[in-house]
Amino acid sequence: MAAHPSAIGWVPRPRLFINRVGLWLFILSESFLFGAALSSRYYLQGAERPPEVNQLLGLAITTVLLASSLSAYRAEMSAAHGHLSGLLRNLAATIALGLLFLIGVGVEWHEAFIYFPPADPYGTVFFTTTGLHAFHVLTGVIALSIVLYLGRDGRFTHGNYWGVEGAVKYWHFVDVAWVFIYPTLYLVR
Amino acid sequence: MAGSSVAKDVGLRALLPLVKGFLFGVVGFLAGSGLVAGVRALMGQDPWKLGPLLVVGYIFGLVGWLLGVGMWDYWVREWFGLSRKEEPSAGWGRFFRFCTDHKVIGVQYLVTFMVVLLLGGLLAVGMRVELMTPGRTIMGPGTYNTLMSLHGILMIAVAVAIIIGGFANFLVPLMIGCEEIAFPRINALSYWLIPPVAVLLLATPLMGGFETGWTAYPPLAVTNPRGELLFLLAFITFGFSSILGGLNFLTTIITLRAPGMTWFRLPIFVWSILAAAMISLTATQFVGFSLLTDVLDRVAGTSFYNSTQGGKPLLFQHLFWFYSHPAVYIMILPAFGIVLEVVSHLARKPLFAYRWVAGSFLGIVGLSFIVWAHHLFTSGMDERLHLPFMVTTELISIPTGMVFLAGLGTLWMGRLQLNTPMLFALGFFFNFLIGGITGIYLADVPTDLHFQDSYFVVSHFHYTIMGGEIFALLAATYYWFPKITGRMFSERLGRLHFWWMFVTYNLTFIPMFWTGLHGMPRRVADYPATLADTNWWVSVFAFLLAASFLVFVWNMVYSWVRGPVASANPWQARTLEWLTSSPPPHGNFPREPEVVGSPYDYGIPGAVHAVVGAAAGASNGE
Numbered sequence: 001m002a003a004h005p006s007a008i009g010w011v012p013r014p015r016l017f018i019n020r021v022g023l024w025l026f027i028l029s030e031s032f033l034f035g036a037a038l039s040s041r042y043y044l045q046g047a048e049r050p051p052e053v054n055q056l057l058g059l060a061i062t063t064v065l066l067a068s069s070l071s072a073y074r075a076e077m078s079a080a081h082g083h084l085s086g087l088l089r090n091l092a093a094t095i096a097l098g099l100l101f102l103i104g105v106g107v108e109w110h111e112a113f114i115y116f117p118p119a120d121p122y123g124t125v126f127f128t129t130t131g132l133h134a135f136h137v138l139t140g141v142i143a144l145s146i147v148l149y150l151g152r153d154g155r156f157t158h159g160n161y162w163g164v165e166g167a168v169k170y171w172h173f174v175d176v177a178w179v180f181i182y183p184t185l186y187l188v189r
Numbered sequence: 190m191a192g193s194s195v196a197k198d199v200g201l202r203a204l205l206p207l208v209k210g211f212l213f214g215v216v217g218f219l220a221g222s223g224l225v226a227g228v229r230a231l232m233g234q235d236p237w238k239l240g241p242l243l244v245v246g247y248i249f250g251l252v253g254w255l256l257g258v259g260m261w262d263y264w265v266r267e268w269f270g271l272s273r274k275e276e277p278s279a280g281w282g283r284f285f286r287f288c289t290d291h292k293v294i295g296v297q298y299l300v301t302f303m304v305v306l307l308l309g310g311l312l313a314v315g316m317r318v319e320l321m322t323p324g325r326t327i328m329g330p331g332t333y334n335t336l337m338s339l340h341g342i343l344m345i346a347v348a349v350a351i352i353i354g355g356f357a358n359f360l361v362p363l364m365i366g367c368e369e370i371a372f373p374r375i376n377a378l379s380y381w382l383i384p385p386v387a388v389l390l391l392a393t394p395l396m397g398g399f400e401t402g403w404t405a406y407p408p409l410a411v412t413n414p415r416g417e418l419l420f421l422l423a424f425i426t427f428g429f430s431s432i433l434g435g436l437n438f439l440t441t442i443i444t445l446r447a448p449g450m451t452w453f454r455l456p457i458f459v460w461s462i463l464a465a466a467m468i469s470l471t472a473t474q475f476v477g478f479s480l481l482t483d484v485l486d487r488v489a490g491t492s493f494y495n496s497t498q499g500g501k502p503l504l505f506q507h508l509f510w511f512y513s514h515p516a517v518y519i520m521i522l523p524a525f526g527i528v529l530e531v532v533s534h535l536a537r538k539p540l541f542a543y544r545w546v547a548g549s550f551l552g553i554v555g556l557s558f559i560v561w562a563h564h565l566f567t568s569g570m571d572e573r574l575h576l577p578f579m580v581t582t583e584l585i586s587i588p589t590g591m592v593f594l595a596g597l598g599t600l601w602m603g604r605l606q607l608n609t610p611m612l613f614a615l616g617f618f619f620n621f622l623i624g625g626i627t628g629i630y631l632a633d634v635p636t637d638l639h640f641q642d643s644y645f646v647v648s649h650f651h652y653t654i655m656g657g658e659i660f661a662l663l664a665a666t667y668y669w670f671p672k673i674t675g676r677m678f679s680e681r682l683g684r685l686h687f688w689w690m691f692v693t694y695n696l697t698f699i700p701m702f703w704t705g706l707h708g709m710p711r712r713v714a715d716y717p718a719t720l721a722d723t724n725w726w727v728s729v730f731a732f733l734l735a736a737s738f739l740v741f742v743w744n745m746v747y748s749w750v751r752g753p754v755a756s757a758n759p760w761q762a763r764t765l766e767w768l769t770s771s772p773p774p775h776g777n778f779p780r781e782p783e784v785v786g787s788p789y790d791y792g793i794p795g796a797v798h799a800v801v802g803a804a805a806g807a808s809n810g811e
Binding site: 021119 | 268269270371372432435436437439440443444445470471472473474475477478479481482485489490491492493495498499500501504507508511
């Protein structure tokens, strides 16, 4: 797609390069948001953590989310190699793992309401940070679903697969954000 | 042209997208608040708690508004596998809908925020009426505080968005020689996020107003009437718009420069936008998060700032100023760019120390991230932090001073054309010098302990932002008026506006340093009776200052409609935007321009900045 519908005969800019720069800048911006959330946790609470945090569940959802990055990567590579069924299969797997993660967070919240509700100092940072992250996971799932829906006709496997690449890169970012959130909420002491 | 088969908007039909946006917004609001009420009822909670209804209803309403005003037709349909509609490429209806043309968006921003600027000015007039006499003059302290808070946030919004959203949108693609901004639809999105912000802010008085000023410090922000909640939602939306704008400008400047437009051939205005965009892309997330925590404390029962539950109100000030101090550089960096641009072209001199200025801009960006806590010297922050933040704050005066000296160096021995844009640029230097020097006393801990929250601070930042940025904004408005409208303004009225405004501006704000030194507190409707005389005069000059804008508005409106047609390059300037017609056509240039030299080589025989295709035959050599 050209930068703008205009047929004056300019040399078309490499659209892929523009999109990539834009996405990386977006990721840089978003990392400041998570930086604000994480630094608030240390400012308010230091490294305090109540003993009721469910370590097993935390480890489980972390594993699920990290596994989803693998399938996301495989989806992107399938698109790059023009492999339609591989693309659709891996996208579906990524979406399923993302939803599984969200269910895990839901269970976690259900428990957290009992031990450290939002009015509790740890609950404040816990609900805010996991909520912010879960919202990003949800937007990632929506983006991947749109890509899956549009990609059934093979548009990404024949040529320009930016749609897949963009959604997958964003998904990786959401995963990396969790890699910082998990130790901050579950492990430090 | 691809869009030529599309019918123009005719008559009132052109306003349909606005109506549609409004209706979709209402539907979205009802859907969102209904959803919350339903969920809360299912969970056995009171479904009619107003806070959550407002917040979720607003989010859905915002999405509905955006879809209605054109995002659905020209963008989102694609996500559902539908073909997206073709945008009209001409007609005045484009100004009232989701339109991706950067010049349309630039004009949308400029006109919108000029109106907001005048509105904020009217609120200031209201404040000065109250402050004419000590004690109660026309309003109670609560009303005054809401007026003051609204004035603050409206003017902050103007200062952040009018140059970047208006002039940078219009000019950056022209100046770097490309046909569009990198992400035109995101660009339109960031403009159409603004009207809901305005609606929310203007609705705050209906819900009890808000008294925190634009800084929204807790615990007051958490306990204030519900108007505060509308203000917080408005500010978050505005921040979102600002981030998207920053993203777009950075990507555009990095990837879309014309062939030959190397980094050190960029016009200095583009450098200043690049620097400001770096800040708005990143730091804005912090203010978004800080306001979000205020909202959560209000509606979700978290205790970020509830100290009985272990919350720490000081956290807000750190998060808030981590954005809001760099934000003053989002305001002033583009102003530097404008002023240097204007003095170089109108003094017919190469820009003095061009590379040092570009470096200074980046230095200011870097330093701006490590000075925020100078706003917290009297807030009870750990005293060991005082010295480091005092030092970093003062370090910023080095790159800022270099920019200032580069301006003076450019003027030195120049052949000055003392027309309206140049007068406003010179006014900028005068005012900004006063603003800069008085800032030193606020950066120094020993003096700041006394000046904090006094009128000395009020006067200082009005000298930097109003005397600085708004003067630069007016210089830009006059300088680029012929390019944007294709018409020429009245030079006589322009000069009248300048002298009227310059004199009354200084008479209004110089005495405020004095009242501040004598203990007049800011953000309070009252003051010691000994300061009555001075305040009476300040109010009188403030009214005269406000009246000077009548000249400006008349000149702009009349000239836009009836002014003489402007030539393509009325100032004989060398940057690329003057190498195309006034106003520029859809797509900006007849051919892709090729840049071959610096834009500032005045007085160098044979020097050429750019060539726009052999067919057009235009170049700007001397």
